[in-house]
Amino acid sequence: MVELLQMDGKFYLEALVNGDSKTISKIYQKNFLGVKKFVLQNKGNIEDAQDVFQKALLQIAVRHKKEGIIIKSSFDAYVFTVCKNLWRRELNSYKKRVTNSEGIEQISEYTANAYALVEQKRHELFLEKLNEISDNCKKILTMFFAKTSYAEIVETTEYTSEAVVRQRVFKCKKKLTDLVKGDQRYNSLREL
Known part of the structure; x- marks a missing residue:
């Protein structure tokens, strides 16, 4: 079963890296509604859900190209977890933004993405060790x-x-x- 999940994950990861629009469209069809529902239930709107989903796919593609991700769960569950972590990070950044009379100080997108990546790696380490007990x-x-x-x-x-x-x-x-x-x-x- 794990081997099938890994083959499924590898197929989708390669499609993201190679820009296979047909497969990427399938990824959207299978996964976006769940992500949209999560974001809408957690103080977001449709545009937020679209942004988070796009950032997640980009982050996954870049990370796979750079590090060679091996997904041990289903690809769909992995995408949802990445989106969930990105959205939670986004909500936390709203709380940390400082407002003054001249404007709003914002965390750079690069920093936010770096934090989200670290959070995703933490989650993966946790799941890996959970499977070892x-x-x-x-x-x-x-x-x-x-x-x-x-x-x-x-x-x-x-x-x-x-x-x-x-x-x-x-x-x-x-x-x-x-x-x-x-x-x-x-x-x-x-x-x-």
Whole structure:
């Protein structure tokens, strides 16, 4: 399954790098509506969604050409995550802009894109390390990160109480944190 996802991802990545307009059009058809919905639900408009989507595709193409990305999830999920991270970064930059009587100080687009790329790499490192922990830990943490209540986790697993689930979440988070911090890429991706 992972090999099929990687082949699918490689096909789309190459299409982006080579400017294959027919395939890029398919990428838009498959992915833009989800991105638009996310942006509209998070204080944006259609133009914002179009800008974010375009920036994401450009960022993915440039990064693949420069570094050779290997996508281990579906290409569609990867594109959505990049768009989501770019939009969140954009929302955060609105908060950081300083207004004075002479105008608005804006973060350069280059800097914003660099931050978004670092954020994407952090997300990829996190997912990679999440896949390295035990299936049990992965299941528990996935539910925990999805804001599933401890009571619901008890109901859907073999654990007997919320206290046991809390302890298991704590141990699994520690294991995941240790794996992330133990990776050589961690220091270069720490908060800027």
